[in-house]
Amino acid sequence: MGIRIEPYTSEEQAAAARAFNQRLRARNQTEYLLSERPPIPEPADSAIHNHFYLVREDDAVRGGFLLAAFPAEFGDGQTTTALNAREPLSEALIDPQYALLGLRILKFMEQQGPHLFALGMGSESRPFPRLLKSARWSLRQVPFLFRVVRSRRFLLQLRTLRTTPARRMLANAAAFTGAGKAGIALLQCRAAVAALSLSGLSLEPVRAWGDWVDELWEQCRRDCSFAVSRDLRNVRELYPLDDRNRGYAVRHHGRPVGWISARLSHLREHKYFGDLQVATLMDGMALAGFERGSVALASRALTREGADLLVTNQSHERWVAAFRGAGYLGGPSNYILALSKRLAADIATQPGGFARMHFTRGDSDGRGNL
Numbered sequence: 091m092g093i094r095i096e097p098y099t100s101e102e103q104a105a106a107a108r109a110f111n112q113r114l115r116a117r118n119q120t121e122y123l124l125s126e127r128p129p130i131p132e133p134a135d136s137a138i139h140n141h142f143y144l145v146r147e148d149d150a151v152r153g154g155f156l157l158a159a160f161p162a163e164f165g166d167g168q169t170t171t172a173l174n175a176r177e178p179l180s181e182a183l184i185d186p187q188y189a190l191l192g193l194r195i196l197k198f199m200e201q202q203g204p205h206l207f208a209l210g211m212g213s214e215s216r217p218f219p220r221l222l223k224s225a226r227w228s229l230r231q232v233p234f235l236f237r238v239v240r241s242r243r244f245l246l247q248l249r250t251l252r253t254t255p256a257r258r259m260l261a262n263a264a265a266f267t268g269a270g271k272a273g274i275a276l277l278q279c280r281a282a283v284a285a286l287s288l289s290g291l292s293l294e295p296v297r298a299w300g301d302w303v304d305e306l307w308e309q310c311r312r313d314c315s316f317a318v319s320r321d322l323r324n325v326r327e328l329y330p331l332d333d334r335n336r337g338y339a340v341r342h343h344g345r346p347v348g349w350i351s352a353r354l355s356h357l358r359e360h361k362y363f364g365d366l367q368v369a370t371l372m373d374g375m376a377l378a379g380f381e382r383g384s385v386a387l388a389s390r391a392l393t394r395e396g397a398d399l400l401v402t403n404q405s406h407e408r409w410v411a412a413f414r415g416a417g418y419l420g421g422p423s424n425y426i427l428a429l430s431k432r433l434a435a436d437i438a439t440q441p442g443g444f445a446r447m448h449f450t451r452g453d454s455d456g457r458g459n460l
Contacts, residue, residue, distance in 0.1 A: 317448035
């Protein structure tokens with residue numbers, strides 16, 4: 091029968107997906123696996139739609155992937171459906187005879203719509219980014235920015251500082267002598283471009299996103315050359331509020347001027363962050379000139395809640411400047427953005443081009459994974 095790609099909907103398919111996972115586990119390929127249950131469909135009125143697919147060869151599953159469909163807009167007001175291509179899995183991980191399966195999957199993805207993007211992916215050296223680059227997609231790093239809150243815990247827990255005995259010794263010395271705290275404070279002070287006035291600004295936790303989110307989006311949308319829509323309907327689905335996920339409204343003399351979404355994670359033996367409490371500032375939208383104040387106030391609130399480290403990934407030049415202005419430092423980014431040929435070409439024609447496209451961790455599975 092050959093290779094075919096089909097929507098993932100049934101228990102019969104799930105049994106074949108479990109067999110696929112078992113083959114991967116037997117070869118110690120366990121970082122990514124297929125869902126072993128049929129995906130639950132979203133409500134009919136959902137703004138975001140996840141389309142799960144399996145790659146079949148006769149009765150066997152040979153791979154799978156997800157296309158997440160988001161309402162999106164260009165700076166000139168043109169609307170579109172943006173498809174987030176989540177990293178596909180294939181039998182090629184354990185059997186070289188399926189080496190071309192990734193290309194087959196990519197061609198199928200590109201047939202579903204012109205405006206596709208992939209986000210995250212870990213490194214440009216991984217198989218999926220390499221495949222996208224060979225297909226002439228546009229690849230770039232989404233800047234990673236961070237602010238250290240509790241220097242001693244940071245120095246004792248950050249894995250990259252403890253990969254060799256010499257590094258561990260230096261990190262320990264910096265942590266226990268106070269030199270690390272002083273050095274980090276100096277770096278973060280230098281990162282702040284100017285004294286920050288918060289006069290008239292206030293921050294309040296959000297228990298439910300309100301109509302003011304729509305009002306802000308109407309005023310901010312043209313500042314983005316391209317963005318997944320940050321209207322109320324989308325924000326509610328992207329950032330549900332619960333014990334881990336925070337929402338903050340920023341007001342200027344009582345008027346809503348911005349919002350920030352964040353997640354506070356109590357990590358345990360994390361491959362990068364050890365046992366740190368990490369606050370990820372997922373996303374934000376603000377009127378021009380209020381971005382930096384929004385970041386500063388949300389950062390203070392997350393610090394009070396116990397965060398050891400504040401992190402974010404931002405593509406829009408105005409938000410990168412806002413975080414740097416609030417004392418965040420830049421670090422190596424493993425958060426890779428890939429744009430399909432058509433999407434890259436259409437963004438390039440917009441005012442601000444690539445510098446003003448708005449991508450954050452909220453536009454992919456970065457909402458749930460560091």
